[in-house]
Amino acid sequence: QSVLTQPPSVSAAPGQKVTISCSGSISNIGSNYVSWYQQLPGTAPKLLIYDNDKRPSGIPDRFSGSKSGTSATLGITGLQTGDEADYYCDTWDSSLRTGMFGGGTKLTVL
């Protein structure tokens, strides 16, 4: 059971927008930066968002991140079939002194 809570799955049609939530507590999301990763089937995860809302070079602006209080959100617009993947949030917990990932969300593009 992950300390960071994500919905197990989300789905939307091609071209539409989807959001994925990541809920934590004051000692993790509430006090530290959040990162988001995309894991395509059979591959290593790839960094999509860091420091809550920043995109590494090469990541399209269809991907966005935000944080409010003890929750963070990943947004994906203009959905493509190639976006079908598992998405994970990640942060540090200042009380437990450990890193942590959300349980992951499987995105299906219908």
Place this chain on the structure above:
Amino acid sequence: QVQLVQSGTEMKKPGASVKVSCKASGYTFTTYGIGWMRQAPGQGLEWMGWISAYNGDTNYAQNLQGRVTMTTDTSTSTAYMELRSLRSDDTAVYFCARSLGPGGRFDPWGQGTLVTVSS
């Protein structure tokens, strides 16, 4: 380009140890740290720990304390993760990834190393 290349697949018996390597290239190794994560079959990502390549400081996940050791060899820009007293539930793909600190922004990731623990 920045790249992390991990060692190959391992098969171990319960009670044995495994040591996975992660060779970095394309950047100054001691400027960053290396995080280690694992993913059991069909499961999510688990944070195992992080080591600073600058001074060797480590943070380990509580549930692995006493069984895991992370080290670096700055002469070869290689990080290592050793896990001892292996159990069947340690069967997983193990990933290394570069980061400035232990709390995220892992980029890039190694290709992963499958460790299977079975009698």
